[in-house]
Amino acid sequence: MKKTARISLLVAGSLIALATAASAENREGAFSLSPVIGGITFGGGQHLETAPVYGIRAGYNFTKALGIEALFDYSNTEPTSNGSKLTNGKNTDYYRMGGELLYHFFPDNKFVPYFAAGYAAHTFKGAVPAGESSDVKGVGDYGLGAKYFLNDKVALRGDVRHLIYRQASETQHAVEYTMGLHFPFGGKTEAAPVAEPAPEPVVAPVAPSDSDGDGVFDTADNCPGTPQGVKVDAKGCPLDSDRDGVYDYQDNCPGTPEGVKVDTKGCPLDSDKDGVYDSYDKCPGTPEGTTVDKTGCPVKLCSPTVLNIEFDTNKSNIKPQYNDELKRVADFLAEFPTAKGAIEGHTDNVGGKAYNMKLSQRRANSVRSYLIKTFNVAPERISAKGHGLTKPVASNKTADGRKQNRRIEANFTCNGK
Template sequence: MRKKMICTLAAALVVSATAAFGAVKEGSFSLSPMMGGYLYEDDQDLGATPVLGLRGGYNFTKRLSIEALYDYVSNASNSSGSLKNISGRRFGGQALYHFFPDNTLVPYVAAGFSGLRLKGDGINGNNHGAFDYGIGAKYFVDDDVAFRGDIRHITYSYESGNYNNVEFLLGLYLQFGGAQPAVKAITPEPVAAPTPPPEPVKVVAAPAPAPEPVKVVPAPVPEPVPVVVIPPPPADSDNDGVIDTLDKCPGTPAGVTVDGNGCPIDTDKDGVADYLDKCTDTPAGVVVDGNGCPVDTDKDGVADYLDKCPDTLVGVVVDAKGCAVEAAKKFCDKPSVIAISFDANKAAVKAQYHDELDKLGNFLKEFPNSKGSIEGHTDADGSKQANQKLSQSRAESVRTYIIDKFGIDGNRITAKGYGSTKPVAPNKTASGKAKNRRIEAVFTCE
């Protein structure tokens, strides 16, 4: 459907283009504020949402130009609630080819590459490479002002799948500078000069023959002595030992060790030269900052490529894997009793126990790969059937609270009621029964 819409718009632009004064100027710069809509793929269940954009470009010729782009996609949420407040930013570049550049209506095709970063609850906030292509048109209302419309097909990989989105924009095209069209001078037709009358014929008597001239033989001229010119040594402007004609990095600072191309050595191949690199043994493929050190997004002291819990809250003490130490001690790989109580024969979670349940919710946010169950237990009072049903309802109430408040994927948590089948203390005393009436969290930490 979206590809058909793009093809139909392209045909309409070509048919409607009519010759007029020159529009696109060679050597000009441009600025385009844009706004429109962004359509997510149906599988993403995010619908359409507004988008704001800005383009800055340069026309190498009337037909060929490049642009830098920036887009902001406003918040959207899916119908299931697993994705909330999803927004996006796209930044990159694109090349444009104009058809009929001397017309008032100038259609064009475009293609480019950009970085796409999505943000929001339940979303991977890393940058993703996105390829885009599409069509557009500029309608000039003045020599340097035009209305502009764009439609783009954007494709990118996210997690384990590929997604195809569509962006459509309208805005202004403002043109600065550039060469004015040359005016061809009119050359007048040449006029033939009149033929002059013939000269009168003069009869002159032949002169007497002149005497033979005396032949003078010149003295021989000695051959010049060749002068040997010694060429100057090849220039090495930055004195790095690689001559300028071979030096691919001619501005290297003094004293920096270079390779055969005259460029500073980068031992760990992270894009930061050794003389600037504060972390010279970074593993291959790891994203680094301006100092050549691995990026640590959540500032917990564990680099992203080693961090198993990349969204740790500020100030939380973490282990070598970047995960919260206290949360791991309480909930990882062992049953943990959650200190909450319910009214008699009721399953509603009381507000006074929200802080206790929030500890479990924050743990699941800090350990995004952890899975497990909420287990409900009762004492031996009452029938086994009633106790089993009550314990199941209480476990499901706790599960629902965690999922709704913290946006946790429901597939990570199960709820199970065991009634009075798993006591941890004798049911003969009041204190023993109190211990048996409990909610336990049983989760693994990956």
């Protein structure tokens, strides 16, 4: 009997050594049912033949490793040659009913070995050992087993148990060895492990670039491509100190007052070219050449626009008969003591342009001098300007037209009496 038990334990130990890693199969919370078949060998003192055994197991796993099983076994055996010690019949029926605790090793493997220990009630019916009866008595057991999961619904199992019990006032032994199928159902199923993402490649940091060399990195530069050497603000844009929309390095008129409209060169607009910027011009659209005041509006001319004076050819001296005509101008200046103006000379187109320009200037100068010397007009009140043939008032194609163009104009600004 002792030799049989040692062999059984050795076989069970070999099963443990064959365990290999695989997917989790012994599930926590799973119920199971296992029909088994095998054999039972009784100790020699019981005078019973080794016989087949049939059984059923019903189990529950508290955890992956720890479980419990209820068991029922039946065997029909015969007496040995010493069966004279048996009574009450020729054959013996053996029944065992109880439970075991199971501890599973490597519960995450397909091949799951385990250790079992339990307690049951057993009875012999028919020919029983001498001095015994067919009363139900207790029997303890321990042993090893293993399950091999074919899939998550069925496994093969094998078990070896050493049974220990009292019989005829003696301790008796038996070894039970079975094979069967194991059917688990329910329980917790672990999710398949999620593969961790591959680590991203480590990229060496790249130094920030400043393509236009303005001191502001490209990632923060709102004005890329600034010309070399141009001063910029914190956003990489050229400075516009007067905020006229034209960068300082392109601004020909820096310091333009805020709000004044400017051209592409940063200079205030003067659409009618009267010398007064549009933003201050109260009389836009003044004809070119018109004398205007500081608001851009034409000034009132209070003197005769044309003086009736004629000169000899290529001459600029004033003849005495024109004294009264010039006195009219002097009287005006006396009436308006704050008035100032200009004597402007004009010619026809006879002769060259340069010649006529000089001639008109000499005649304008002659009239100015006559007024100053003859009528004591203050020199600072009168200027002289020759325009030559540039401002005709009539056609130079006729004699009458040319006569009209040969003229002297007195233009004065009336600033009050």
